[in-house]
Amino acid sequence: MSRHPHHDHLAEYISYVPHIRELGMQLLALEVGRCEIGMPWRAELVGNPESGDLHGGAVTTLIDSACGLCVLAAMDDPGPIATLDLRIDYLRRGEPRRELVAEAVCYHMTRHIAFVRSSARHAAGEPPVAAAQASFIVKGSGGGLAADVSLDSEPPR
Amino acid sequence: MSLIRLIEEARRQRDFNLFSQAIPYARFLGIESRECDGQLHGFLHYRERNIGNPAVPALHGGVVGAFLETTAIFQLMWQRETASVPKTINITIDYLRPAGPRDTWARAVVTKQGRRIANVAVEAWQESPEKPITTADCHFLLAAD
Numbered sequence: 474m475s476r477h478p479h480h481d482h483l484a485e486y487i488s489y490v491p492h493i494r495e496l497g498m499q500l501l502a503l504e505v506g507r508c509e510i511g512m513p514w515r516a517e518l519v520g521n522p523e524s525g526d527l528h529g530g531a532v533t534t535l536i537d538s539a540c541g542l543c544v545l546a547a548m549d550d551p552g553p554i555a556t557l558d559l560r561i562d563y564l565r566r567g568e569p570r571r572e573l574v575a576e577a578v579c580y581h582m583t584r585h586i587a588f589v590r591s592s593a594r595h596a597a598g599e600p601p602v603a604a605a606q607a608s609f610i611v612k613g614s615g616g617g618l619a620a621d622v623s624l625d626s627e628p629p630r
Numbered sequence: 631m632s633l634i635r636l637i638e639e640a641r642r643q644r645d646f647n648l649f650s651q652a653i654p655y656a657r658f659l660g661i662e663s664r665e666c667d668g669q670l671h672g673f674l675h676y677r678e679r680n681i682g683n684p685a686v687p688a689l690h691g692g693v694v695g696a697f698l699e700t701t702a703i704f705q706l707m708w709q710r711e712t713a714s715v716p717k718t719i720n721i722t723i724d725y726l727r728p729a730g731p732r733d734t735w736a737r738a739v740v741t742k743q744g745r746r747i748a749n750v751a752v753e754a755w756q757e758s759p760e761k762p763i764t765t766a767d768c769h770f771l772l773a774a775d
Contacts, residue, residue, distance in 0.1 A: 492681060516654055522654060528656070530695060531696065533723075541691075
């Protein structure tokens with residue numbers, strides 16, 4: 474897979490987002506309309522202090538970040554976007570002391586709206602901890618690069 | 631103190647901050663719960679590190695989602711008689727207005743509570759409750775496993 478034309482720009486952009494930086498999220502993969510972001514485990518992400526399981530909200534934050542980034546990575550000329558809605562199914566507990574990785578795919582984009590699917594898992598090949606579907610308002614010029622991935626890209630399962 | 635004991639204590643003292651302070655991610659984001667006119671409200675302190683879009687600037691959508699989910703969980707625990715922590719099955723979040731760099735409030739309504747499942751609607755606002763910035767519908771599993 475060739476390097477994304479806006480790779481450095483988008484990697485730099487997310488490194489400036491305070492909450493993404495605060496949680497130490499790492500850009501692991503970036504393609505046209507697709508990305509992977511990793512979130513290292515830390516004690517502040519725990520939702521249940523007895524089990525040490527991740528807070529559902531921490532999973533939401535990771536998935537929302539990945540969804541937004543894959544939309545930017547689907548645009549010819551990345552510009553302002555805003556989340557319209559986001560639905561998350563929590564499939565399994567997020568285990569303590571393990572990194573969580575979200576993959577997001579922008580599987581369709583019109584002039585105004587981008588459609589995204591995402592899932593998060595602890596490691597490749599493991600079943601997902603959460604699955605999500607989201608849509609975004611795309612301001613300015615939508616379409617563009619996403620046209621290349623809209624038909625044949627498989628949403629993550 | 632165990633979580634169950636904490637919930638009982640929080641309910642007895644009518645102070646759910648005892649509980650929110652015990653949840654690391656809620657404490658990290660600056661989530662509190664406050665009682666206003668006999669109703670439980672969620673409160674999210676503004677913190678620069680919760681920004682998700684520095685250009686607008688706006689709070690991170692995931693942070694607001696986490697705040698809504700937490701407020702829904704507190705409401706359920708506030709109302710229920712058993713001291714267990716509901717498990718989130720899913721959450722659907724609608725982003726209506728930008729979440730500005732300021733304090734945010736939320737309130738939750740238990741739409742339906744069955745034996746195993748509860749449906750909770752939550753709204754967050756900044757300027758006034760009439761102008762919600764984000765709403766969410768959540769399903770929770772109540773049955774202990």
